[in-house]
Amino acid sequence: MSDIQQSEESGQSHVDMTIAKEHEAIFNALKQLADPLSKVMPQTEVAIHDLSKLPNSIVAISGNVTGREEGSPATDMLLTEAANGRVRTQMNYHTKLPDGRELRSTTIAIPDSNGDVFATLCINSEVSVWHQLSDIAEMMMGEAPETQPKENFVQNVNELADIILDKAIASQNVPVELMKKEHKLKALQIARDNGIFLLRDAADTIAEHLHVSRFTIYNYLKELDESEESQDPPAP
Numbered sequence: 001m002s003d004i005q006q007s008e009e010s011g012q013s014h015v016d017m018t019i020a021k022e023h024e025a026i027f028n029a030l031k032q033l034a035d036p037l038s039k040v041m042p043q044t045e046v047a048i049h050d051l052s053k054l055p056n057s058i059v060a061i062s063g064n065v066t067g068r069e070e071g072s073p074a075t076d077m078l079l080t081e082a083a084n085g086r087v088r089t090q091m092n093y094h095t096k097l098p099d100g101r102e103l104r105s106t107t108i109a110i111p112d113s114n115g116d117v118f119a120t121l122c123i124n125s126e127v128s129v130w131h132q133l134s135d136i137a138e139m140m141m142g143e144a145p146e147t148q149p150k151e152n153f154v155q156n157v158n159e160l161a162d163i164i165l166d167k168a169i170a171s172q173n174v175p176v177e178l179m180k181k182e183h184k185l186k187a188l189q190i191a192r193d194n195g196i197f198l199l200r201d202a203a204d205t206i207a208e209h210l211h212v213s214r215f216t217i218y219n220y221l222k223e224l225d226e227s228e229e230s231q232d233p234p235a236p
Contacts, residue, residue, distance in 0.1 A: 019112055019113070019114065022112055022113060023112060023118055023119070026110060026112070026119065027048065027050065027059065027060075027119065030048045030060070030110070030119065030121055031048060031059070031060040033046070033121070034046040034047075034048055034060050034061065034062040034121075035062040037062070037123065038062040038063035041125050043063075043065060043125060043126035044063055044065065044123065044124065044125040044126075045061065045062065045063030045064065045065035045066055045068075045123070045124045045125075046061070046062050046063060046121065046122070046123050046124075047060070047061045047066075047068065047121075047122045047124070048060040048061070048119065048120075048121055048122075049074055049078065049119060049120045049121075049122065050118070050119055051082055051087065051117065051118055051119060051120070052118065054074055054079065054082055054195075054198050055073045055074055055079060055157050055160060055195075055198055055199050056071050056072065056073050056074075056157065057073070057074045057078075058070055058071060058072045058073075058074070063124075065097075065103065065124050065125070065126050066097060066103075066124060066153040067153075067155060068153065068155065072154075072155060072156070073154055073155075073156065073157050073159075073160045074160070075151040075152055075153055075154070075160075076151055076152050076154075076160060076163045076164055076167075076194065076195075077150055077151030077152075078107070078120065078122075078151070079160065079164070079194070079195035079198060080164075080193070080194040080195050082195060082198070083193070083194065083195030083197075083198055084193065084195075087109050087117045087120060088109050088117075089107065089108050089109045090106065090107045090150075091106050092104055092105075092106055093105055093106075093150050094150065095124065095150060095151050095152075095153070096152075097153060098152075098153075101126055102126070102127055103124045103125060103126055103127060104124075104125050104127050105122065105123065105124045105125075105150075105151070106122070106123045107120050107121075107122045108120060108121040108122070108123075124153075157199050157200065158205075160199065161196065161199050161202070161205045162209075164191050164194050164195070164196050165187075165191055165196065165205070165206060165209040166209075167190070167194070168187040168188070168190040168191040168194065168196075169187050169209065169210070171186070171187065171190055172186060172187055176209070176210060176211055177211070179210070184210050184212065184220065185220055185223065185224065187210065188206060188210070188217065188220050188221070188224065189224055191206060192221070192224070203217045203218065
């Protein structure tokens with residue numbers, strides 16, 4: 001190895017160590033914020049996610065709105081954004097828990113000095129009581145359009161996989177038993193784009209949901225890759 005190569009590797013190693021220390025310092029600061037932030041409003045939860053630990057990315061959580069704990073998985077929305085490299089700050093959006101409770105949520109993307117988002121701070125506040133009052137007013141004044149939740153909170157990776165795959169399958173408007181190959185290819189493409197392959201044993205789980213073999217899933221993935229490559233524009 002040449003002196004130049006050694007110097008470059010040494011420099012890169014120093015940069016990596018600097019970024020790692022920066023991440024550690026920011027996580028320590030975020031963790032100290034979680035508890036006081038969760039107490040600013042009643043029925044509020046604050047979760048800190050380390051995106052390098054996906055899918056089980058929660059490294060700190062204060063409050064007990066969603067029933068999650070340290071080591072619990074990310075939501076389907078965060079997993080999808082991370083898989084596509086577009087995790088971003090989103091303010092005051094609507095979500096719903098499996099038991100029907102409604103939340104207002106905010107996700108704050110945390111970048112490092114390189115501009116790379118490596119963490120998120122997520123705030124979830126239960127607003128069901130306020131919505132019940134609002135519903136009474138709407139009954140008196142006319143119906144308001146129903147909004148769909150943007151993300152789903154889960155307790156484990158299996159639930160997360162089920163949500164991603166159920167959405168992908170539902171998008172085809174055909175029962176799995178009646179699906180043709182093109183339906184299953186499209187469902188697989190959607191699930192892949194939504195981060196399903198960030199989960200362990202994804203191929204087996206997909207195969208079970210689509211009623212095909214694991215080998216078939218890999219063949220489908222190859223077809224998708226070849227199809228997408230053929231559609232890429234030629235290099236200038």
